[in-house]
Amino acid sequence: MTHSEEPRPVTVIPPDKEKIKKxxxxxxxxxxxxxxxxxxxxxxxxxxQTTRVWLFIAMTIIxxxxxxxxxxxxxxxxxxxxxxxxxxxxxxVWLLIALVYEGMAISDLRF
Amino acid sequence: xxxxxxxxxxxxxxVWDGGVSPMGVSYGKLMMWFFLLSDxxxxxxxxxxxxxxxxxHPGFEGVVEDFVFSQSYWPIPEKVYEAVPxxxxxxxxxxxxxxxxxxxMSSVTMVLAVEAGHRMDRKSVEKWMLWTIVGxxxxxxxxxxxxxxxxxxxxxxxxxxxxxTFFGANLVQNQYGPPDFADFFFFITGFHxxxxxxxxxxxxxxxxxxxxxxYDRRGHYEMVEKVGLYWHFVDLVWVFVFTFFxxx
Numbered sequence: 061m062t063h064s065e066e067p068r069p070v071t072v073i074p075p076d077k078e079k080i081k082k083x084x085x086x087x088x089x090x091x092x093x094x095x096x097x098x099x100x101x102x103x104x105x106x107x108x109q110t111t112r113v114w115l116f117i118a119m120t121i122i123x124x125x126x127x128x129x130x131x132x133x134x135x136x137x138x139x140x141x142x143x144x145x146x147x148x149x150x151x152x153v154w155l156l157i158a159l160v161y162e163g164m165a166i167s168d169l170r171f
Numbered sequence: 172x173x174x175x176x177x178x179x180x181x182x183x184x185x186v187w188d189g190g191v192s193p194m195g196v197s198y199g200k201l202m203m204w205f206f207l208l209s210d211x212x213x214x215x216x217x218x219x220x221x222x223x224x225x226x227x228h229p230g231f232e233g234v235v236e237d238f239v240f241s242q243s244y245w246p247i248p249e250k251v252y253e254a255v256p257x258x259x260x261x262x263x264x265x266x267x268x269x270x271x272x273x274x275x276m277s278s279v280t281m282v283l284a285v286e287a288g289h290r291m292d293r294k295s296v297e298k299w300m301l302w303t304i305v306g307x308x309x310x311x312x313x314x315x316x317x318x319x320x321x322x323x324x325x326x327x328x329x330x331x332x333x334x335x336t337f338f339g340a341n342l343v344q345n346q347y348g349p350p351d352f353a354d355f356f357f358f359i360t361g362f363h364x365x366x367x368x369x370x371x372x373x374x375x376x377x378x379x380x381x382x383x384x385x386y387d388r389r390g391h392y393e394m395v396e397k398v399g400l401y402w403h404f405v406d407l408v409w410v411f412v413f414t415f416f417x418x419x
Contacts, residue, residue: 070291070293070387071291072290072291072292072293073289073290073291073292074290075286075287075290075292075295079286080283080286083279083282083283083286084279087275087276087278087279090275091272091275094268094271094272094275097414097418098264098268101249101263101264101418102263105235106235106247112419113419116414116418116419117414119414120410120411120414120415123410124407124410124411127278127403127406127407127410128403128407131278131279131281131282131403131406132399132400132403132404132407137194137195137196138193138194138195138196140193140194141194141195141196141201141204144194144204145204145208148208149208149211151212152211152212152215152219155215155216155219156215156219159219159220159222159223160222160223162223163222163223163226163227164226166223166226166227167226167227170227170229171229
């Protein structure tokens with residue numbers, strides 16, 4: 061394929077209303093989850109810190125899944141690409157486990 | 172858009188023998204994905220280390236209402252980030268919430284630019300890219316304000332070791348808590364902010380190429396998709412920073 065610089069006729073395809081509606085729906089979901097996070101931050105008292113943290117983590121993961129799956133389109137890519145991106149994230153899980161373990165050891169020592 | 176030539180179906184040949192894209196994306200897009208994966212490792216390392224260092228400092232034990240800044244325990248984040256420009260009152264996390272909203276919106280306009288690119292619709296690509304750039308620059312402006320506020324300090328300083336009062340923050344000491352607290356603030360939000368800055372630069376480049384008709388001549392708008400991936404990733408990182416730095 062050559063990169064010719066002569067102008068070629070460009071055909072503009074009309075927008076697919078259904079597809080665009082779906083993108084705005086995802087945006088709405090992200091906005092609502094952020095609003096719920098705010099609700100939890102202000103309505104759930106600090107005494108329930110563990111509950112708060114787990115709620116925040118759950119909602120963050122849902123938001124991340126929507127951004128990566130729909131906005132970055134990963135959900136609709138070939139299976140082998142999905143796994144090529146997701147499987148290496150096991151290293152993040154490993155670091156998380158290692159440093160939480162380390163953190164508990166430090167806490168035992170200091171407090 | 173991988174087309175599958177008939178030779179692939181020949182006996183003894185697989186999709187991995189060349190000539191086709193087994194992952195169904197172009198080289199450039201695939202490399203963008205792997206770059207983002209490596210970037211995800213960097214950000215995870217920063218955030219997980221933040222968790223470790225935070226857990227090795229004592230937390231605040233008393234009632235939240237009685238919280239005061241001290242060098243001897245980690246601050247409660249919502250007590251630190253409670254300022255909003257032009258309003259002289261305590262509104263915890265409101266400004267960060269506005270920033271989050273701005274970044275999510277600019278992610279939406281980006282995905283609409285990508286969608287317009289698929290349809291070769293130059294006018295729409297220009298429109299949505301411009302909104303994305305505006306969103307990114309607004310976010311950067313907000314962050315500049317937040318950093319300025321954080322560095323200069325709020326109404327009251329805090330007493331540090333020598334019995335002097337210290338306002339704001341630098342890398343050595345800060346009024347909010349242990350030195351590590353401000354250090355992580357600067358490194359994590361700074362590293363993310365620099366990603367936003369480079370993202371805005373890339374977006375501007377794409378916008379420029381779109382208005383000068385480069386992609387029309389090329390016959391596709393795939394560059395919008397590649398930079399779009401990067402921009403969504405920046406938004407994704409902010410979702411995690413927002414949770415683990417500001418909310419938890």
